[in-house]
Amino acid sequence: MAGDTVVRPRTGSGSELFDRVAVAIHRRGVRVALWSAAAVAEVAVLAPLVLRGGPVNPIEVVLRLVGGSFTACGLVAWQRRPDSRSGMLMTATGFAFLLPALFSEHESLFAATVASWLSDLWTLFFIPLLLTYRTGGRLPTTVDRVLVGAVVVEIVVLAPLWLVFADDPATFLLVVPDAEIAQVVDTVQRGLYLALSVGTAVVVAVRWRASSTPGRRAMLPSVAGALCLLLWSVLLTVDLVWGGTRHPLLLWITVCSIVLVPVAFLTGLLRSRLARGGLADLFGGLATMHPADLQTALARVLHDPAFAIAYAVPDGGFVDVDGAPVELPRSASGRSVSRMSRDGVAVAALVYDRSLDDDPELVEAVGGAATIALENRLLQAQSDARLAELQASRQRLVTAADTERRRIERDLHDGAQQRLVTLALQLSLIQRRIRDDPGAAEQLVAGASAELAMSLAELRELARGIHPAALEQGLEPALQALVLRSAVPTELVVEPGPRLPRPVEFAAYFVASEALANVAKYAGATAVTVRLTRSATGAGVEIADDGVGGADPSAGTGLRGLADRVEALGGRLRVTSPPGGGTVVAAELPTS
Known part of the structure; x- marks a missing residue:
């Protein structure tokens, strides 16, 4: 039993690219390569802090752990939940943290250029992570696209523009050293990031408020990331207003929050x-x-x-x-x-x-x-229904057996028993008259002989009803005997084959016997066909007439009793009797 879950579709070339990358990540070699690259990069950014000698700034250590935190959690989430793009964005955020840190330890112009230009590259993946966490990787609104576009503008336009005028540090892009212009560009950059952080936090807050209770619970990782952005906004505000004097406690809270954000996202993705x-x-x-x-x-x-x-x-x-x-x-x-x-x-x-x-x-x-x-x-429910049907069938069988015993008792009492009593009286009269009136005794002997013959005939008929003697010769002779005694012209069609098991022959015989008796009593038919078929696993007997139809198996005990007898052998009895269309009684009986 599989359901059709309603899942929002992913469309567009970005989705195709994601699908290709998602397939690649599940290749063992690619996973090993990414894990190895992340581990090497994390060691590479931490080693200089430890090996340079002198005191180590703990905040700087924690900041350099951010990349490893995002990549590790992102790779785990990407592998466990390949249907979500959040794992990929988390991994990209981690590597974007590590990349500028790797180049910041070198003194070449190229390394300085890369470290300065890409210092904010992580936001290009982190902000979309917050905005698309519960939307299947899509940017659903224009506001989302504007926010991400502003990040691209900062990285592609403002960051290199600042390097054109900034001479500290000196880079390949330095063309016109001008501290004042560099300061203006830097202020615009910080202001833009402040607006981006607040805007993203507002979008997340609005969506969280509009969500249901389960939706709000699912958005908690995004809320944690938005709070982290707000803390960064406070630091940017401090830089803009007070010239970079940051309170250590605020700095610690901000740095630790961004380290724990990927853990929150991983927990959210794996909550299933x-x-x-x-x-x-x-x-x-x-x-x-x-x-x-x-x-x-x-x-x-x-x-x-x-x-x-x-x-x-x-x-x-x-x-x-x-x-x-x-x-x-x-x-x-x-x-x-x-x-x-x-x-x-x-x-x-x-x-x-x-x-x-x-x-x-x-x-x-x-x-x-x-x-x-x-x-x-x-x-x-099926088991209860079958149990109820079994109990009802057992009750019907018990009732049918009791009824049959009473019928036999009545037939014996009213038929053969009465004739035998009469025969006994006649024999007593013969004994008294045989010497005095031989002629009368002779007449009594003739009457007694007739009574005895009639008694034997009734006993034979009764015995035939209990167990037909014709069945000793097989089912076909027994059916032929039924057809010959039928009150309605009847045709017998028998498929040749080996003899059937006794219980099957017995059930088939009584189906045919009861059906022919019903035809004679109720059908008003002019012709009947009795057909015996065989298969590799069973046998079938069908009695079809051209009578008035309208037979109801539930209205009487005869057909119901036949159904019980057939079902007791694992077979099935079908009665088709449309009004005016004749009646077909068919029994399917397994032989193995």
């Missing part, structure tokens, strides 16, 4: 694994869990109080766990729908917060749990 751990506790009770209890338990796992399970009904609609009709939400409602089907037929639907669309593994796991519970309920 934690939630699936909660599902494991449910599996033991799924078989007996009531639908309302299942819905409550899954809502608790998803942290979505409004989570609902809708069950499909034959008319194409859905009902809730209490059986009340329910309409599935539309796409604009902020809720998503994952449909579950069984053999191509819809059986249920999960209704959950749209923020979970970015966590397809969790939705799939919850759908699997719901499917297992639903299948258990269906199996339990």
